[in-house]
Amino acid sequence: MEIAMTIILMMIIGALIGGFTNYLAIKMLFKPYNAVYIGKWKVPFTPGLIPKRRDEMADQMGKLVVNHLLTPESIKKKFINDQFLHDMTGIVQKEMETILQSEKSAEDILAAFGITDGQSKTEYRINLLIEQKYEKIISEYRGQPLKNVIPQGLLDKADEKIPAISSMILQKGVDYFSSIEGKMRIQRMADDFVRERSGVLSNMLQMFMGNINLADKIQPEIVRFLSNEGTADLITTLLQKEWRKILEMDASVIEEQLEKEQILSVLKNIAHRVINLENVFKKPISSFMNPYRTVLIEELAPKSVQMLSDWLSGKTEMVMERLRLAEIVREQVSNFSVERLEDMVFSIIKSELAMITNLGFLLGGIIGLVQGIIAILIN
Structure with a gap:
């Protein structure tokens, strides 16, 4: 009976020592969180293992993420993955559909981002761009004849149009002088001519013409001449002669005659009429984007996603280098609360840690049993 009690007692003591040792070792991974001092003497094993080596752990975790988890190769594979491209295209198409159906105007959308006076700012930018482009072009061609400035294709078309312009001018003249207004104009001019001639010539004209209306005589001749x-x-x-003279003129002369400000004003007015910023900024997006809906959603969205994916896959290493992922992970881990990290770890492997503690009890008990038997045999 005494032998059995000795063995049981040693088993209990061994189990308690083994279990408590494992439990203490687990707790010492995190606790204490800070170094403990008695006077100036620092208590050994404080702080805990993980708080003590948190900076080193953070550095190693950063390297682990960059070198083994989020590698450029793994990111590239994700970018060119068919399922990823399909999912991203669906997201872009959905967002684009929402925008195209929106009743908000471009001005409303810009206001949501804190951008006010979008129309006036855009007008200013367009005007500035026109001025810059004009100055660049005119400085390049200033001192050269216009024929070197105007594209050859446009010159050829202008030469082809001169006969048509001539015919149009003459036809307009025929139409005008054949009209009542034209006839009245001829009559006034004839009357002025006779009235301004004094003396013998005036009397002779009146004697020969008598009551004949000069307009009736002159009008058919003018029409015949024009036809x-x-x-x-x-x-x-x-017209061809004058056109050639114009083409030989220096570009700077044209600029001086027409005046730079007038040229810029005409260019700006044309640009604003073509772009129609009032329509772009005030009307709902759906009103003027609906005709392009199919093209934007069915064609532009997939192509844009594909282009972006190709660009990112080709620039993955550069992007990851600029992001400095290792530093981000290291900073986050260094700033991570040890208490929160302990709670997170224990919540994940709580059952395993309990098993380790129980294993300590078991091994301690077995060791106590063996020690008890050996002690009895020796005695």
């Missing part, structure tokens, strides 16, 4: 083929050739020749 004559030779007149058309004459006007065409004159």
Whole structure:
């Protein structure tokens, strides 16, 4: 009976020692959180293992993430993965659909981002761009004849249009002088001509013409002159001659005659009429983007996602280098609360830690049993 009590007692003592030792070792991983001092003497094993080596652990975790978890190769594979591309395209299409159906105007959307006076700012930017482009072009071609400035294709079209312009001018003249207004104009001019001639010439004209209306005589002749083929050739020749003179003029002369501010004003007015910023900023996006809905959603969205994916996959190493992921992980781990880290670890492996403690009890008990038997045998 005494032998059995000795063995049981040693088993209990061994189990308590083994279990408590394991439990203490587990707790010493985290606790104490800070170094403990008695006077100036620092108590050994304080702080706990993880708080003590948190900086080293943070550095190693940063390297682990960059070198083994989030590697450029793994990121590239994700970017070119078909399922990833499909999912991203769906997200982009959904967001684009929402925007295209929105009743908000571009001005409202910009206001949501804190951008006010979008229209006036855009007008200013357009005007500034036109001025910069104009100055760049005119400084390059200033001192050269216009024929070197205007594209050859445009020059050829202008030459082809001169006969048509000549015919149009003559036809307008025929239409005008054939009208009542034109006839009245001829009559006034004839009356002024006769009235301004004094003396013998005036009396002779009145004697020969008598009551005949000069306009009735002159009008058909003017119309006949304007309709004559030779007149058309004459006007065409004159226009071509003047056009060639203009082409030989220096670009700076044209700028001086037309004035820089007037040229810029015309260019700005044309640009603003074409762009129509009032329509762009005030109307709902859906009103002027709806015709392009199919193209934007079905074609542009997938192509944009594919292009972005290709660009990112080609720039992955550079992007990851600029992000400095290792430093981010190290900083986050260094700033992470040890208490929170302990709670997180224990919540994940609570059952395993309890098993380690129980294993200490078991091993301690077995060791106590063996010690008890050996002690009995020796005695």
